[in-house]
Amino acid sequence: MSAADHSAQYQAFQQLGLKLDMSRGKPSPEQLDLSNSLMDALDTYKAADGTDARNYGGTIGLPEVRALFAELLDVPAAQVVVDSSSSLSLMHDVIMYSLLNGVPGHAPWVQNPVTFLCPVPGYDRHFAICEARGIKMINIPMNADGPDMDLVEKLVAEDASIKGMWIVPKYSNPGGVVFSDQVVARLAAMKTAAPDFRLMWDDAYRFHHLGEKKLAVASILAACAKAGNPDRAIVFASSSKVSWAGSGVAALAASPANVAWWTRHAGIRSIGPDKINQLRHVRFLKDLPTVEALMEQHRQLLKPKFDAVLAQFQALLGDVPGVSWTHPEGGYFIDLITPDGAAKRTVALAKEAGITLTPAGAAFPYGLDPKDRHIRIAPSFPSLEEINKAAQGIALSLRLALAA
Amino acid sequence: MSAADHSAQYQAFQQLGLKLDMSRGKPSPEQLDLSNSLMDALDTYKAADGTDARNYGGTIGLPEVRALFAELLDVPAAQVVVDSSSSLSLMHDVIMYSLLNGVPGHAPWVQNPVTFLCPVPGYDRHFAICEARGIKMINIPMNADGPDMDLVEKLVAEDASIKGMWIVPKYSNPGGVVFSDQVVARLAAMKTAAPDFRLMWDDAYRFHHLGEKKLAVASILAACAKAGNPDRAIVFASSSKVSWAGSGVAALAASPANVAWWTRHAGIRSIGPDKINQLRHVRFLKDLPTVEALMEQHRQLLKPKFDAVLAQFQALLGDVPGVSWTHPEGGYFIDLITPDGAAKRTVALAKEAGITLTPAGAAFPYGLDPKDRHIRIAPSFPSLEEINKAAQGIALSLRLALAA
Numbered sequence: 001m002s003a004a005d006h007s008a009q010y011q012a013f014q015q016l017g018l019k020l021d022m023s024r025g026k027p028s029p030e031q032l033d034l035s036n037s038l039m040d041a042l043d044t045y046k047a048a049d050g051t052d053a054r055n056y057g058g059t060i061g062l063p064e065v066r067a068l069f070a071e072l073l074d075v076p077a078a079q080v081v082v083d084s085s086s087s088l089s090l091m092h093d094v095i096m097y098s099l100l101n102g103v104p105g106h107a108p109w110v111q112n113p114v115t116f117l118c119p120v121p122g123y124d125r126h127f128a129i130c131e132a133r134g135i136k137m138i139n140i141p142m143n144a145d146g147p148d149m150d151l152v153e154k155l156v157a158e159d160a161s162i163k164g165m166w167i168v169p170k171y172s173n174p175g176g177v178v179f180s181d182q183v184v185a186r187l188a189a190m191k192t193a194a195p196d197f198r199l200m201w202d203d204a205y206r207f208h209h210l211g212e213k214k215l216a217v218a219s220i221l222a223a224c225a226k227a228g229n230p231d232r233a234i235v236f237a238s239s240s241k242v243s244w245a246g247s248g249v250a251a252l253a254a255s256p257a258n259v260a261w262w263t264r265h266a267g268i269r270s271i272g273p274d275k276i277n278q279l280r281h282v283r284f285l286k287d288l289p290t291v292e293a294l295m296e297q298h299r300q301l302l303k304p305k306f307d308a309v310l311a312q313f314q315a316l317l318g319d320v321p322g323v324s325w326t327h328p329e330g331g332y333f334i335d336l337i338t339p340d341g342a343a344k345r346t347v348a349l350a351k352e353a354g355i356t357l358t359p360a361g362a363a364f365p366y367g368l369d370p371k372d373r374h375i376r377i378a379p380s381f382p383s384l385e386e387i388n389k390a391a392q393g394i395a396l397s398l399r400l401a402l403a404a
Numbered sequence: 405m406s407a408a409d410h411s412a413q414y415q416a417f418q419q420l421g422l423k424l425d426m427s428r429g430k431p432s433p434e435q436l437d438l439s440n441s442l443m444d445a446l447d448t449y450k451a452a453d454g455t456d457a458r459n460y461g462g463t464i465g466l467p468e469v470r471a472l473f474a475e476l477l478d479v480p481a482a483q484v485v486v487d488s489s490s491s492l493s494l495m496h497d498v499i500m501y502s503l504l505n506g507v508p509g510h511a512p513w514v515q516n517p518v519t520f521l522c523p524v525p526g527y528d529r530h531f532a533i534c535e536a537r538g539i540k541m542i543n544i545p546m547n548a549d550g551p552d553m554d555l556v557e558k559l560v561a562e563d564a565s566i567k568g569m570w571i572v573p574k575y576s577n578p579g580g581v582v583f584s585d586q587v588v589a590r591l592a593a594m595k596t597a598a599p600d601f602r603l604m605w606d607d608a609y610r611f612h613h614l615g616e617k618k619l620a621v622a623s624i625l626a627a628c629a630k631a632g633n634p635d636r637a638i639v640f641a642s643s644s645k646v647s648w649a650g651s652g653v654a655a656l657a658a659s660p661a662n663v664a665w666w667t668r669h670a671g672i673r674s675i676g677p678d679k680i681n682q683l684r685h686v687r688f689l690k691d692l693p694t695v696e697a698l699m700e701q702h703r704q705l706l707k708p709k710f711d712a713v714l715a716q717f718q719a720l721l722g723d724v725p726g727v728s729w730t731h732p733e734g735g736y737f738i739d740l741i742t743p744d745g746a747a748k749r750t751v752a753l754a755k756e757a758g759i760t761l762t763p764a765g766a767a768f769p770y771g772l773d774p775k776d777r778h779i780r781i782a783p784s785f786p787s788l789e790e791i792n793k794a795a796q797g798i799a800l801s802l803r804l805a806l807a808a
Contacts, residue, residue: 024460032449032458039446045436054436054648056428084488086674093673096500100514100537110504110514125675132672133504244458247680268536269497270490271529274678276443276651 003403010353010400013393018354020390025173025332026381027245027298034297035243041283042276053275059267060259061251065278069251071288073203073237075221080253081262084273087238087250091200092129094234094252097265098163098198099133104231104261106196109163110134116200117155117165119147121335121363121374123173126166126202130365137365138162142175146183153190160193164200169217171205171331174363174376178329181218188223188232199224199233204331206237207295210303211329214292221253230255239281241298241332242291249273249281302332305379305387309334312391317398325377334377335363336394342401343372349397355390407807414757414804417797422758424794429577429736430785431649431702438701439647445687446680457679463671464663465655469682473655475692477607477641479625484657485666488677491642491654495604496533498638498656501669502567502602503537508635508665510600513567514538520604521559521569523551525739525767525778527577530570530606534769541769542566546579550587557594564597568604573621575609575735578767578780582733585622592627592636603628603637608735610641611699614707615733618696625657634659643685645702645736646695653677653685706736709783709791713738716795721802729781738781739767740798746805747776753801759794 045054047062060066061082070077083090099110115136118127122142130137138155140147146169156162167187169179187199201220209215220233231254239248252262285291310327313336317323322339338346343360350357358376361369377394379387449458451466464470465486474481487494503514519540522531526546534541542559544551550573560566571591573583591603605624613619624637635658643652656666689695714731717740721727726743742750747764754761762780765773781798783791 026460029456032456035458042443052433052436054439054650056430056644056649058650085678086676089674096504099504100500125672128672132669240460244680245460246458246462246676247678265536268529268532270493272490272650274489274651274681276648277678277681 145180174333176328189227316395336375345401549584578737580732588622593631720799749805
């Protein structure tokens with residue numbers, strides 16, 4: 001096809017006057033509807049231990065909600081804290097406490113330059129925390145089974161300023177990568193120059209399968225304990241994309257020393273989380289089988305949207321050299337990979353055609369995709385019909401960007 | 405009465421085998437019951453601006469909950485942020501952001517020693533934040549109309565390390581002090597050596613009257629704006645002791661520059677607060693008259709408990725030289741003031757008689773009451789009958805401490 005043809009197709013699409021937002025991994029209204037009975041779930045104000053959930057207190061979370069997350073995350077309840085609605089907040093606060101106070105037995109990070117390793121492409125909000133709080137970031141290429149471990153091992157062994165690493169171990173944002181057992185074992189066992197190194201293990205998509213098969217990732221807490229580094233990993237999870245995105249409950253799982261440390265610092269910050277919302281979630285989510293059944297309903301809503309994007313891309317981009325995209329088995333994103341230098345232009349063209357995408361580069365520290373190649377596609381929120389149109393528009397935008 | 409008599413009375417009391425906790429200012433179950441219809445208040449998931457309250461987003465809070473707190477706090481809605489359940493968390497985070505990032509236009513506090521002024525006796529959780537995050541504290545004596553302003557003005561004018569001051573402007577914890585208009589004006593206008601000085605204005609008891617008369621304190625934001633220091637004060641409030649202590653909504657009110665600064669930093673920390681709980685509170689609390697009517701119901705439950713303590717103290721301690729106590733017109737506490745060196749011993753004796761009090765000294769930075777004179781009495785949680793007994797036991801404990 002000629003450049004003129006590409007332009008004509010794009011212009012015809014632009015004439016549709018669409019207004020679609022695919023910038024964030026937000027659940028759709030239909031997905032949120034799946035949890036509407038959450039509002040009727042509360043049958044008592046009393047927790048199992050007699051605590052009045054309406055009152056102050058309980059920094060570590062109610063026993064029954066800790067037990068629920070222990071079952072969901074496959075860790076002992078004693079190693080689980082359940083807090084308020086946002087796991088991102090828990091990650092942020094772990095970093096704030098580490099910067100100003102230090103992790104157990106170590107000096108505050110803020111006394112010296114701090115560096116984090118960032119597998120890329122990755123989650124923009126992780127990187128935003130580092131950037132906002134003065135933590136330098138180093139890009140780590142992501143392979144099919146996790147980050148480039150040869151590079152990771154080399155860097156952490158020689159640079160004591162490297163205090164942490166961001167990890168989304170399953171259906172990673174945005175690449176959909178599922179970490180292999182070997183990568184998990186190497187992360188747990190590697191020698192780090194910094195004795196207070198932390199893996200920020202964001203288990204955001206643990207139950208968020210798109211395929212028939214429920215893929216599993218090895219337990220990082222067990223691997224760290226086995227390797228003699230029990231305090232290395234802090235696991236984060238939430239019910240945000242299980243129940244309601246803004247009104248869920250968030251959990252942290254870690255070694256007993258890390259849990260005690262967290263609880264001490266969180267107890268300075270507040271007189272306890274919203275325990276009514278915790279009780280409500282215990283009643284609604286019940287147990288692992290109930291959560292898995294709910295996630296299957298989410299899958300039924302999400303899978304056709306992902307399939308639509310993949311089909312449009314195959315039809316419109318399948319013959320374009322240098323263009324590829326991921327086929328995720330779970331999570332919330334497709335990573336569209338363009339030839340060098342075409343991502344920003346594609347996103348701009350899509351915008352002019354009425355489709356708002358995550359800014360090109362957002363999946364990289366400082367918003368800088370070194371080769372300008374990655375576009376994060378978030379198919380969850382719009383309707384199936386809109387998704388079909390949007391994927392078409394994105395593909396036409398990319399073809400025009402390449403033809404120009 | 406002889407020392408032997410005191411001892412006999414105390415021992416008789418001890419025989420009752422009570423087990424009462426008066427250590428914290430927690431609402432009673434009957435107070436929490438006043439807001440049980442909060443759970444049925446939600447009639448829609450849609451905010452007035454069309455936002456789906458179940459989904460991500462909205463760092464600054466829903467428009468209608470900002471409007472509600474604007475009415476409650478008598479500030480423009482544009483200057484109000486509503487976040488999650490704990491105003492203490494908002495105070496904590498303001499300090500964390502100031503330490504690591506600095507307030508608008510200024511360097512991070514953490515680069516140099518930081519000092520806060522602390523009117524005493526004051527709120528132990530304020531002081532715990534400073535202690536945990538490495539902020540030095542200086543005691544400021546509290547007068548009947550607010551802190552000793554001559555001393556405050558002198559210190560802030562000469563010491564640029566003084567970056568902030570804790571304030572509970574109305575029915576202060578624990579002294580029940582109500583700030584005069586003149587004190588508010590002087591705090592707003594005083595010259596500070598630090599250009600990035602902040603008043604941490606914890607308006608915790610704005611609606612928490614015990615008397616018939618609803619006392620008012622002058623607006624600090626208006627006073628600061630008038631004095632040419634618009635960014636000096638940050639006001640904090642919450643519905644914790646209006647609706648439910650653990651599941652309320654918290655608000656911050658400040659200058660436009662401070663609100664923008666807060667929103668930017670809070671947006672790094674989370675993808676938005678629990679907006680469902682915000683909507684629920686808008687429906688339940690409605691407006692200022694509704695809140696005031698609810699607070700009148702709280703007052704009906706609290707007033708007899710305060711009166712019982714005051715009556716017991718008058719009966720049992722009225723003739724003891726050097727003993728006094730506050731007669732608060734609002735708030736959650738009575739400050740029992742002993743002769744020098746008797747507070748710790750009294751709290752220990754009360755403990756042995758089955759009454760848990762806030763540790764003596766807790767109302768002072770580092771837990772150190774220089775003259776060991778203050779005991780914070782929290783009459784809200786136990787039943788009226790228990791309060792009567794407890795006040796009796798505390799009085800007997802003090803008399804025995806003085807007789808020994």
